[in-house]
Amino acid sequence: MTASSPASPADEGSLALEDLSYRAAVIDLLGAIAYGEISAFERLAEDATMAPSLEDKVAILAMAATEFGHLELLHDRLRELGADPYAAMAPFRVALDKFHEHTAPSDWFESLIKAYVGDGMAADFYREIAAYLDPRTRDVVVASLSDAGHSDFVVDRVRGAIEQDPRLGGRLALWGRRLMGEALTQAQRVAAERDALSSLLAGGIDRPGLDLAAIGRMFTRITELHTDRMARLGLDA
Structure with missing residues (x-):
């Protein structure tokens, strides 16, 4: 490559990873997402015991399998970066x-809202951060956030239940608001405790970052997506 040639995505990724603070932030981020996949798998498998029908049980277990299926991709990227996947996940356990303990659903419909709204908010947050990652890591993160169309199942079940019992909508709307509050609080707490993650958003000499105004706009977008997601369920945000 000559001095005048533009850097390829692979070159840009290599240069970014030479920044040790950025590399540490990427390892932290992948570790957080990876443990999130494990905890989501465990939670969904447990929620399947509340399923009212065999069809519902299979659908929720398929969601759990999708979450677990993302784990290998994340672990492979961590190993490419020279990190131990289990050591990378440990700080977030x-x-x-605790987040899942504080937001344990009391019934089948609360479990569906949590799977759709709670996991959806986490995915929105990670997609926002992905814009500031090297191309290879960004592709891994985005691929790990796919839901394989399972959200349609949740929307169908929740909207159908509300049509049969409109009173259910009020309770589930309150549950959705609680999930949002808990998720934002948890995200802020983790970011505050992990300097590497905070530095990722702040950027570096050769990497763009977010100032306070941009961070505010990011959380506004996440809130708007949450509102859209609730509306799709037939609930007020």
Whole structure:
């Protein structure tokens, strides 16, 4: 490559990863997402015991399988970066486990809302961050956030239940608001405790970052997506 040649995505990724603070941030981010996949798998498998029908049980277990299927992709990228996947996930175990303890659903419909709204908000946040990653890592993160169309199942079940019992909508709307509040609080707590993640958003000499105004706009977009997601369920945000 001559001095006048533009850098390829692969070159840009290599240069970014030479920044040790950026590399540490990427490892943290992938570790957080990877443990999130494990905890989502465990939660969904447990939620399947509340399923009212065999069809519902299979659908929720398929969602769990999708979450677990993303794990290998994330672990492979961590190994490419020279990191131990289990060591990378370890710092997030307590925080994520506590989040799920605080937001344990009391019934089948609350479990569906959590799977759709809670996991959806996390995915929105990680997609926002993905814009500031090297191309290879960005592709891995985006691929790990796919839901394989399972959200349609949740929307169908929740809207159908509300049509049969409109009172259910009010309770589930309150549950959705609680999930949003807990998720934002948890995200802020984790970011504050992990300097590497904070530095990722701040950027570096050769990497764009977010100032306070841009961070505010990012959370506004996440909130708007949450509102759209709730509306699709037939609920007020």
